[in-house]
Amino acid sequence: MEAYPDLKANENMMQLSEELTTTENKVAFARQSFNDQIMEYNTYRQSFPQNVLAGSFGHSQDAALLEFEDSAAIQEAPKVSF
Template sequence: MTGFVIFLVAVVIIILYVISIYNQLVKLKNRFQNAFAQIDVQLKRRYDLIPNLIDVSKQAMSHERETLQEVIEARNMAHSALQEAASSPGEPKIMQQLQKAEARLQNAMSGFNVVVEAYPDLKANQTLMQLNEELASTENRIAFARQAFNDAVMFYNTYRQSFPPILFAAPFGHPMDAALLEFEDKAKIQQAPKVSF
C-alpha cells in the first residue's frame, strides 16, 4: 500500500513538473510576442511618418523622382513584411524577410537624406526638421523595442533548448527556436581625431 502511494505521489509530481514546463514555454512565447507587438507599433509609426516626409520634400525635389519613388516602394515593402511578421513573430523565414525589407528601407532613407543635404531651403524647412526629429526619436524607440524583443527571444530559446524542456517543447507546440530581429546599423563608429604636433 505504501509503495502504491509513493508511486502515485511520484506520478503527480512528474505531471505537475511537466505542466510547469508547458506553462513556462507559453509564458516565454507570449513575452516575446508581446515584445514584438511593441516593435510593430514603433515601425508603423515610422512608416506613417515617411509619407509626410516625402510630401514635404516633393516640390523642392521634383527632379529627384527616383529617390522619392525608391523610399515609397521600400516603405511599402517593409510595411507588408511587418504585417506578415506580426502574424508569426519569431518565425525565422518571416523575420529574415522583415530584416531584408528594413535594410532596403534604411538604404532608401539614407539616399533620401543625402539628397536633402543638397537642398539648403529644404533642409531649413521647419516641418521637415520636425519630421526628421520625430523619425530620429522613433528610431530610438525601435532600437529599444528590438532589444527587448531579442532579450525575450533569447530567454525563450534558452529555456526551450535546456533539459528537460527540450523533450517536451515540440509536442507542446514549440517545434523550433524563435528568430532574433537584427537590423543593419547604419551608424558608424567615429574614431577620435588624430592630433600630431
C-alpha cells in the same frame, strides 16, 4: 512670419527630423527588446525538462531573432528631401 517663410519651413523640417529620430529610436528599442525576449525563451526552452515538453508539442526549433540583411543601413536615419 510672411517676411521669413524659410524660417517656418526650417522649423517644420527640424520637427520632422526630431520625430524621425524619435521613431527610429523606438523601433530600435522594440527590436532589441524583442530579441532579448527571444533569447530568453530559447534558453528556457533548451533547459530540462522544457526541452522534452517542447519537443513533444512540436517546438523543436529555436525562435528566430529579428535581424535584417543590411544592419548598417538601419543605423542611419532615412534621408528626407523635398
